[in-house]
Structures are given as C-alpha cells and as structure tokens.
Amino acid sequence: MKVKFQGKEVTLIGNELKVGGKFPDFTATNNSLEQVSLKDTKGIRIFLSVPSIDTPVCDLEVKTFNKRASELEGVTVYTISMDLPFAQGRWCGAEGIENVVTLSDYKDRDFGNSTGTYVKELGLLTRAAFVVDSDNKITYAKYLEEIADYPNYDEILEAAKKAK
Template identity: 50%
Template structure:
C-alpha cells in the first residue's frame, strides 16, 4: 500500500496519507461507501454524470460544514453533475446533519466501513483514520480532470477552481 508522508498537515503537524495518489488523467477506481440511509453506494451509481467529490475529515467541523454547504449551494447550478460529500462520519451523523442543514442538492456518503474511498483515492490519514480534505472532479467516463489534496487540513479547498473545472465539462 502506498504511503505518502508530509504531503498534508493537520494544525501544522505532518500526517501520512494511505492509498494511491490520484493524478489528472487517471481513471478513477470504483469504491463502496454508505449513504445516510445505510445503503451501499459506488462510483457506478453515478455513471454517465460529471462528479464533483468533496472530501472532508468530519461534517461536524466548521471548515467541513462550509465546504459541504458551499458545494451543496452550487450543485443545483451544475448541469449533468453529481455533487458528493464523503467523510468517515457515521451515516447517522450524516443524516442528522442533512436534516438540520436542509442539505438537498448533494449526496453525503460515509467511508467508515472499509475506508474504500480513502484508500482507493489516497485520502485516508493513517494516524487518525479520517479523510484528508480535498476535491476531485471526474468526467462522465470517470477520468480525473481535477484533484486537490488541501495541504493544511484546517484550510478550505479552492472552490472556484473546482467549480470552474466542472463548468468547462
């Protein structure tokens, strides 16, 4: 298994990312996560659509909330695009969050069972068993068009660049 050290920090401290680093041009691997309703969800469930995958450590933190709500608000403006937020949060926490926030335009997924997404896309933090912050955009054929592993987990991703990439597709 690939291990990448000092790529990402949390409060200035380096953490280790597990899994293959995704690069522009790669074909995205399949993954299995769980919806807030406890149903399995895979990359294949978004077949034929553009995918904006927003990766957050925990939905219950301020920066993760801002990231999730920002992409949720933009989702309805994007054509043929599925917006997904994925974290290691339990499905029950995701369900509570979505109900409290009125989150309707994005899909929230939990990677808690097997860290399938985290390992396949290189976002799993070894020391914390959380996902690092980032964004991945896939085209209709699951080719990686944009990828961002945010250097410092407490910082926000580049919303404008990710959204601009989706709009160009």
C-alpha cells in the same frame, strides 16, 4: 504528497490520484445504509473528501457546495467522510442540504484507501476534491496541503463546468 493537520505532517494511505487517470472504484455507505460504488454514480461528478461534516470548515464547505450546486447543470456533488451515516443524515436534515449527496467511509475505508485520502494518524479522510467526467476520467484533483484549510470553490466548480 505531503499533507498537514494543524501544521503537523500526517500520512496518507493509498495512491495519489492525478488528472488524466481513471477514478478508482470504491464502496461507501449512503444515509440509508446502502452500499454505493462508482458504478452507482454517473455523469460529471465532484467528489469532496472531508474529515467530518460536523466541524466548522467542513460544515461551511458542504453548505457552500450545496448552495452553488445549482450553477452546475448535470453535475452531482458527493461529500465523503468517516462520519456515520446516521450523523450525516441528521446533519443534512438540520442544515437543509439537498444538493449534495453524503456518503460514509466508516465501514471499510475503501474510498479513503482507493483515493489516497485516508489519514493514518487520525482515522479520518483528508480534505481533497476530485472532478470526474462521464467516462470516469479525473479532470481535477487537489489534495489540500493543510487539512484545516478551505478548498478553492471557484476552481473546483470551473473544472466541473469544463468536464464532459
């Protein structure tokens, strides 16, 4: 898997996830400083890995999914970044984010290592999207070739609508 940041190739740590495989267990921290793992999530889920919600591309990505999440009955959208939970909570409050759950991977980098999204050179997560069905099967997996690019919102939402 080749990923670039501003045109320069970077190294992803962990194994690349593929459609048809099982989504790996992970731990991350919610805005209340509680540990969250895969077993704490249920139903159809969209997991969005982003470098930092406080950057223009990530900001728009989370806001777009927050707005469009209402199209997805029974689907939960999670955005995971290395941002501290306090910063995520402030940002969500300031931006009116109510339909996306933010999780932080700052403490153990477990989500990044488990999903192959941890960028060695940056200490951040790459931009990726995963749709996971109620049996934890991956039905959509996309690592963006350029971290600074926007994801294909329609493609991700369509994959979530088709998941069972």
